[in-house]
Amino acid sequence: MDRFRDDLIARISERRAVVGVIGLGYVGLPLAVRAAGLGFPVIGFEVSAAKVAQINRGESYIGDVPSEQLAPLTRCGALLATTDAARMAECDLLVICVPTPLNVTRDPDLSYIESAATMIAASLRPGQLVILESTTYPGTTREVVWPRLQGRGLAPGTEIFLAFSPERIDPGQTSSKGWGVENTPKVVGGLTPACAELTAAFYRHITNQVVCVSSPDAAELTKLFENIFRAVNIALVNELALLCDRMGLNVWEVIDAAATKPYGFMRFTPGPGLGGHCIPIDPFYLTWKARELDLTTRFIELAGEINTQMPRHVHDLVVRALNRQKKALNGSTVLLLGVAYKPDVNDYRESPAFKVYDLLAADGARVFTCDPHVPSFELHDGQVITTMPLSDDLLASCDCAVIITDHRAFDYQQIVTLAPAVVDTRNATRAIEGPLRAKITLL
Numbered sequence: 001m002d003r004f005r006d007d008l009i010a011r012i013s014e015r016r017a018v019v020g021v022i023g024l025g026y027v028g029l030p031l032a033v034r035a036a037g038l039g040f041p042v043i044g045f046e047v048s049a050a051k052v053a054q055i056n057r058g059e060s061y062i063g064d065v066p067s068e069q070l071a072p073l074t075r076c077g078a079l080l081a082t083t084d085a086a087r088m089a090e091c092d093l094l095v096i097c098v099p100t101p102l103n104v105t106r107d108p109d110l111s112y113i114e115s116a117a118t119m120i121a122a123s124l125r126p127g128q129l130v131i132l133e134s135t136t137y138p139g140t141t142r143e144v145v146w147p148r149l150q151g152r153g154l155a156p157g158t159e160i161f162l163a164f165s166p167e168r169i170d171p172g173q174t175s176s177k178g179w180g181v182e183n184t185p186k187v188v189g190g191l192t193p194a195c196a197e198l199t200a201a202f203y204r205h206i207t208n209q210v211v212c213v214s215s216p217d218a219a220e221l222t223k224l225f226e227n228i229f230r231a232v233n234i235a236l237v238n239e240l241a242l243l244c245d246r247m248g249l250n251v252w253e254v255i256d257a258a259a260t261k262p263y264g265f266m267r268f269t270p271g272p273g274l275g276g277h278c279i280p281i282d283p284f285y286l287t288w289k290a291r292e293l294d295l296t297t298r299f300i301e302l303a304g305e306i307n308t309q310m311p312r313h314v315h316d317l318v319v320r321a322l323n324r325q326k327k328a329l330n331g332s333t334v335l336l337l338g339v340a341y342k343p344d345v346n347d348y349r350e351s352p353a354f355k356v357y358d359l360l361a362a363d364g365a366r367v368f369t370c371d372p373h374v375p376s377f378e379l380h381d382g383q384v385i386t387t388m389p390l391s392d393d394l395l396a397s398c399d400c401a402v403i404i405t406d407h408r409a410f411d412y413q414q415i416v417t418l419a420p421a422v423v424d425t426r427n428a429t430r431a432i433e434g435p436l437r438a439k440i441t442l443l
């Protein structure tokens with residue numbers, strides 16, 4: 001009866017289990033590389049043929065995965081990328097790491113998960129473990145993935161295994177703060193106890209702590225709660241920033257002082273708006289689900305309202321900074337410093353820079369962008385913008401520079417010295433002292 005479970009436990013413990021990772025993006029590629037590095041045979045499934053070719057050449061397109069780490073694994077065949085979904089039958093474990101965006105009406109778009117589950121179902125065989133890692137609302141594993149696998153008539157927990165285990169990696173953190181796949185605890189919720197046991201057994205190789213919860217739904221909600229916790233606290237501190245602006249107080253000074261309390265306080269900082277693939281999107285997965293249960297998640301909605309105001313506030317700060325120089329926004333040249341949604345990464349998904357760009361351009365500003373990590377990007381209307389290298393001439397010729405992302409690569413002394421006015425949304429200029437500070441409008 002436990003033949004498949006016992007066999008899989010043995011394969012996992014001896015690192016013989018063939019690991020299939022579906023979706024080789026920010027989440028999937030680091031996992032695939034980690035598993036292959038540990039000795040598991042890994043097949044990466046990816047719909048983008050260009051990404052498959054790049055990985056098989058040993059070239060990484062994910063900042064946290066150096067090509068020097070990837071190349072030896074692809075060279076020796078430990079990690080192979082493919083577009084051929086039929087090869088999923090070769091895998092003992094299949095980990096789904098596909099996107100979970102919102103659709104045009106800002107409702108969950110589960111089409112990627114649905115298509116990955118359908119692909120798995122096409123070649124499903126007894127003894128396979130399927131793990132969903134994509135962030136999603138409680139109920140997805142049971143209500144969306146399981147029905148697609150169930151069609152094959154295999155019994156859950158004895159013949160086929162299914163679990164949810166959210167990914168928590170924070171792109172850019174691996175190198176800067178030391179949190180990566182190998183030391184970030186994994187939460188696991190299985191469809192049955194055997195599903196949880198097998199999933200935990202796998203992740204105990206990958207990371208140093210595995211936390212089992214009672215169901216996939218609890219694991220799904222855990223991930224959403226973590227991100228909503230951030231969204232709500234960022235909203236609180238953004239609201240404080242708006243209030244401090246009216247009061248003529250420096251919000252950064254207040255936060256720094258509050259953060260000296262050794263307990264009961266956690267530091268969050270204001271900014272130009274939410275960005276990235278998680279914090280601006282994930283809360284809507286829960287509000288959508290809550291509506292189905294006749295509940296309005298007011299905290300989450302309110303946080304969304306405040307956070308989405310921030311790009312407009314940055315626009316107003318630019319108007320103020322120009323006004324001090326007796327200039328109008330219309331016709332002024334504004335330099336946006338940073339397009340990525342957070343420092344030292346090339347990820348610009350949902351970046352607040354775009355909203356700020358649109359608002360300034362709509363009022364007649366000539367907007368240019370600099371980002372050493374983002375050579376070009378696409379605006380909402382499909383327009384491709386090439387970023388410019390930051391130079392003395394560019395800074396001196398603009399009317400206002402706006403620090404959107406506090407990349408370490410920027411020289412803030414150079415920026416404040418040469419630009420006629422600077423709007424700093426990140427307190428990146430905190431070290432600048434003396435008369436130069438008069439040029440800075442701080443969020």
Ligand SMILES: NC(=O)c1ccc[n+]([C@@H]2O[C@H](COP(=O)([O-])OP(=O)(O)OC[C@H]3O[C@@H](n4cnc5c(N)ncnc54)[C@H](O)[C@@H]3O)[C@@H](O)[C@H]2O)c1
Binds near residue numbers: 098277
């Ligand atoms: N990026 C993060 O920081 C982060 C952190 C934690 C969780 N997550 C969650 O993890 C999931 C994946 O996010 P990501 O940032 O890695 O996305 P991504 O867009 O970087 O990567 C997803 C990859 O999946 C591929 N793909 C889509 N459908 C596929 C299919 N049917 N078969 C094979 N490949 C397919 C895409 O081409 C893409 O390369 C999302 O649910 C996200 O919310 C992301």
